[in-house]
Amino acid sequence: MRFPADVPSGGRRVVLRLRVRRFRCLDRVCPRRTFVEQIPGFTRKHGQRTERLCATLASVGLALAGRAGVRLSAILGMSVSRSTVLRLVNALPEPDIPSPRVVGVDEYATRRGHVYGTVLVDVETRRPVDLLPDREASSVAGWLAAHPGIEVVCRDRAPFFAEGVRAGAPQAIQVADRWHLWNNLGDAAERAVARHRQCLRVLLPGSVGKAQAMADAHEPALSGETAASPWKSDRFANRIWASHATVHAMLEAGHSRRSIGRQLHMTHRTVKSLADAARPEDLFTVQYRFNRATAVDEYKPYLDKRWDEGCTNAWKVWEEIIPLGCTGSYGIVSAYIRKKRTSPRPVTAQPPIPRAVTRWILSRPETLTDTEHIRLKEVLANCPELEALTGHVRPFAEMLTERQGHRLRRHDLLLCRVRVIFRAEPSANAYRIFHVLHCGRTQQQGDK
Template sequence: MTCLLPHLRAVSVDRVESDGLSVTLFVRSSAQVAGCSGCGAQSSRVHARYQRMLADAPSAGRRTRVVVTVRRFKCDSPACALSTFSEQVPHLTTPFARRTPVLTEALVAIALALAGRAGARLATTLGMPCGRDLLIKMIRALPAPEAPAVKVLGVDDFAIRRRHTYNTILIDMATHRPIDVLPDREAATLAAWLVEHPGVEVVCRDRGGAYAESARTGAPDAIQVADRFHLWQNLCEAVGKTVNSHYHYHCLRVQAERATPEPEPTPEPVPAAVLAPEPALPPRPEQRLAIRTRERFEAVQSRLAAGMSRAAVGRELNLDQQTVRRFADATTLAELLVKCENRVTKLDSYREQVHALWNAGVTDAAVITERIRPLGFTGSVQIVRRYLRAFRIPGTSCSRPDPARRRAAPSGPMIPKPRKISRWILSHPDHLDHDETLEIKDLLTRCEHLHRLDGHARSFAAIMTGRRGTEITDWIERVEADDLPALHTFATGLRRDLAAVTNGLSLEHNSGAVEGAVTRAKALKRQCYGRANFDLLRLRILLTH
């Protein structure tokens, strides 16, 4: 019995009853004396007996209850305030508890892992039925661990309610475990924590200015390290903006039109009356997203020109401040439309085959879809039908379009979309296949700005992967001397936080463990939907890892 149920080694089992669904054990203590709960004196004088019913961990998947015959002893110490006391069986009973410590530990583990509703369902399935409120109460009853001394500290924030409420998580980078959670992301809160916990030598953070100010105030001797992931992410954004601007203007499209060879005659040419003259780039009907973007750009720019503040514009147009900032900072509408008009779709890799079928006289979208499915196309016929809409002459029936009233599709090679071009520029050359390598070389030769952008991106990658942070100043100067506005903004941000950036590109520290902890914290927050108060969420984050 003690091998299977070690928490019952201090009792004697009188009998066991079972009804097929549950098991009941009747036990009594085997000790002859008991210690007083008031003074600790040992006593053997029994005053009375009574029974306690405790829920225990399940046995073979069945609910288990332990009925304990408890003795009440008389205390012989004249200095004790208690005249009688009840005995406590080690590892089995605790004062006023209705569960054994084994069951309590199991329920606490379930509560920390799954929280309320999900934890209650799992506990009931395992033979430990309880309510969700009980599990939440058990979490809140746990003591919060003390923050240990830490030398390398990771800091990051996560949203409780996006753009409204944020918390700050602190990570010991040596153990990758969270050591504390702060109720906001204000600089004063983190600075006060650093003052209360001296000894921090390195602070790993993102590019946010609040945490930089906190580290300077609360730990002035600590080394600040900007995370390499965020540095690379900021560079990717700058590269994407540059590619978008040059994609929309003449750099790539005009060069592509000049490089497009004359189409060779097909074995079965389509009559000239059927096909209209082939344009280099057929005009597409303006999409709803493009129309909305155009209207918002005009509305924001007109109100700013009239002297309204950005906050007033956001209130009048019912737009978020980030949306107003995006439209206000855009110099032209083209910068905003390029993302609307060049979204990535499942048809992008098969556009040349679609154009060839269209020019050969196959105008039914369903037939074209079936022709390209063996090539790997997994989209629906609606994607193909919407794409072909740009080649049909307006005025024809939408349900039964006239094959004769159509434009010719481009017969030359298609220009990759900006997102793909950005990916090629930001990828290591060894990670590109032969066709991608040839295509990106051809694109870079068409535009001198993109060629220089590719060189800057690869030199920054070499500095980052080789931890040559001392070279970042020279890189910033080369970028500032070049004509790439998006990279100028990125370089200005690097110069503003140059010391932390240099440390991030030189030292081995990074915020990878912090980002992983933030991901786990968000999962715990979603499990506590409706109950994610700060005290409950903080305990789950600190005790679950």
């Protein structure tokens, strides 16, 4: 008796009881001592489910894979595990896919930067055809040679794919798909924008004067009685008075200065200054350090000029003022530059990065915001080269997206044909190019 599971009927579980014959072999040497008869199209060897239930679960697995397929199967009354669904899918025979006429070749990554493979897609049906374990030219050539009916190969600009197509399908026309054309155009446009980085320094109108006024308002005075000195703050003064009283009390009790510094966690220099001061007020008369005359005072205009030019490296500007006669140390220059870093700086419009400008140029004009329109207009007004680049990119983008290849000029088509010849024969000379253009063998490839 066998009890194979079957497809539910009317929402109810179906229980099958099959009586089949078991045959036994009387030959002791026979490896198959016993076997059971099968019902064709209904049961299989060692099968716990009927053929139609296996086919139904395999169809659910193909559509939804493991976990989602299990959830749907439970609703339909066919409770199985996700491993069973995937096992049934893997047991299906490979589909008989006809040889494609137009195939797309591209790479995919199983581990980005380390392990790559090749995917082949039927461009007409937009379905994957095969996966190759690597992206070598020999693998692509072998696959193409095994499928002789290929007429067009749509690939990216990788040289190993071009070599594989030439070796495996020399009769096929090699074309670049629109995505790779647009991607290559975007990379070239970004490199062109990066070469004109200096033209991207655009300031918003009126931002400089307003920012300078704000900086002047927040700039502390460093001379005279109006200096914002921390020596005159109440919080600091109370701490000085308390420390002065504590140090003098311990001195009168007979403690040494070293012992006082160890107990109060003060340096020897701090204990000495507190002990030498007869009154706490004597410590407040110390001149604020930024008011002291230094050896770089007469070179501060030069330092300010270099700061405005964008040079914020203290070591570099110190090396520049030494030949001018400055005798100050690097520490004084570094302190002055550090003060300029912490002081409020003029708020100016940040220049756009090359990638942002490239996105503005490559985007449809109607998709840009008003701010992006204004900033792009300012950039193009400052750089005629980028304006010319925009004038070339946007008509080409319109031809590419709207598939208006007839708008290409005649000499552009001629250049395309010449490039096709050079890729097929890198050592071709002018006579060879002239001969191939007139024989018509490459003319159709150039048109494509």
